[in-house]
Amino acid sequence: MPPLPLTAPPKPETYRVPFIYTHTQVKALLSATARCHSPGVELSADTLRMLLILLYATGTTVDELLSVRTSDLDLRRCEINLNATACRRGRVLPISAQLRDLLSEYLRSLRSSSRDVHLLRSSVGQALNRKSLCVRFRRLRNLADVGMGPHGQTPRLQDFRSTFAVHRIKYWIASGADLNVLLPALSAYMGYARLTKAEEFLAFTPERFRSELERLAIGRARPAWKTDEALMTFLTRL
Missing domain, CATH: 1.10.443.10 (Intergrase catalytic core)
Structure with missing residues (x-):
């Protein structure tokens, strides 16, 4: 029997935890x-x-x-x-x-x-x-004596991008802002194709904000951000 031509399975995607600067x-x-x-x-x-x-x-x-x-x-x-x-x-x-x-x-x-x-x-x-x-x-x-992260991450220049998003979200939570409106705007501002991409940065917010973040859990009813006229005006300008 001739050998079957098999293709190598794709390598599993690896996710590197970003270093969040304080x-x-x-x-x-x-x-x-x-x-x-x-x-x-x-x-x-x-x-x-x-x-x-x-x-x-x-x-x-x-x-x-x-x-x-x-x-x-x-x-x-x-x-x-x-x-x-x-x-x-x-x-x-x-x-x-x-x-x-x-x-x-x-x-x-x-x-x-x-x-x-x-x-x-x-x-x-x-x-x-x-x-x-x-x-x-x-x-x-x-x-500057900036060492390794808690998960062994080496601080890199590109980690300033994740730091920007996390610090914005932390500020919005502390000030009581509506993340359902601001997260799509943050995704567009950072150039992501999906307007829900910025939600991934919620995982890096402090535990003391956990109760506020649970309100954004998947499956809960959310107001439609597309109906916010000011937000849509901002997104179309980007």
């Missing part, structure tokens, strides 16, 4: 940028600090942020235009007035005559290399 750790990392120097990596402390602030304040991916150019900023309207990538659709992010002011100060420090260059670039004006950036971040992490 507010203290975020502040320690920002403070350590002034002391973080790495030979061979042409990256100023101001650019490294601005990178961390943008990752934490917008929840974008590292690749999305590295592709942002100065022409993508509309500081008058407090907006950042994110171009489409291979994995994520393009969208326009509204930002806070505080972040706008920090960006304005950072742009003044660049002293570039061109109006269309990479927002985050090396000291010699080149686009940042992600591999070199991760090398610098490992050094920064050690300087």
Whole structure:
């Protein structure tokens, strides 16, 4: 009997628990940028600090942020235009007035005559290399004394995205906001295809909010977020 042509079974999907930075750790990392120097990596402390602030304040991916150019900023309207990538659709992010002011100060420090260059670039004006950036971040992490997570996770740059979502949800719960309305908006803001994607971050909220989270359990009746006119207006602008 000839051998049967069998295909190898697909590898099971593995889920890496993200590292959620605390507010203290975020502040320690920002403070350590002034002391973080790495030979061979042409990256100023101001650019490294601005990178961390943008990752934490917008929840974008590292690749999305590295592709942002100065022409993508509309500081008058407090907006950042994110171009489409291979994995994520393009969208326009509204930002806070505080972040706008920090960006304005950072742009003044660049002293570039061109109006269309990479927002985050090396000291010699080149686009940042992600591999070199991760090398610098490992050094920064050690300087700030940010160690492994409770599940053995190594803190990474991309974990600022999950931290952004978890900290937003924690703030909303503490302030008594309606998560049934805000979670779809958070999913769209972060560029997820499914407007329920942000609900996965509820698993990383503190246990003291468990009673509030149980109200959002699957199977319970929820108000239809599509009927919220203000929310729909916000989603269509992204």
